[in-house]
Amino acid sequence: MVINIFKILGALGLILIILGVLTKKRKSQDFFYILGGLCLLIYSIYLMDIIFIILQYVFSLVAFYDLIKLQKHKTK
Numbered sequence: 001m002v003i004n005i006f007k008i009l010g011a012l013g014l015i016l017i018i019l020g021v022l023t024k025k026r027k028s029q030d031f032f033y034i035l036g037g038l039c040l041l042i043y044s045i046y047l048m049d050i051i052f053i054i055l056q057y058v059f060s061l062v063a064f065y066d067l068i069k070l071q072k073h074k075t076k
Helices: 005-022 026-047 050-075
Strands: none
Touching: 005 026, 026 050
16 A cells, blocks of 8 residues: 555645634634645646635735734734
């Protein structure tokens, strides 16, 4: 039995996004969303599904933007 690292990354991505939904700390949520989104982006590239690639890229980008925006808001 061969372990497919890309399927593991896809599952890990979903788990990280679920953790982001369950956590109460905003910064932790964004962190989980970014990591989970990137894992799912790698998996979608492996699948060569252009729609999923675009969606995961945008999801990760928006989560990163939200994290930056949160940090700028806290410094004010």
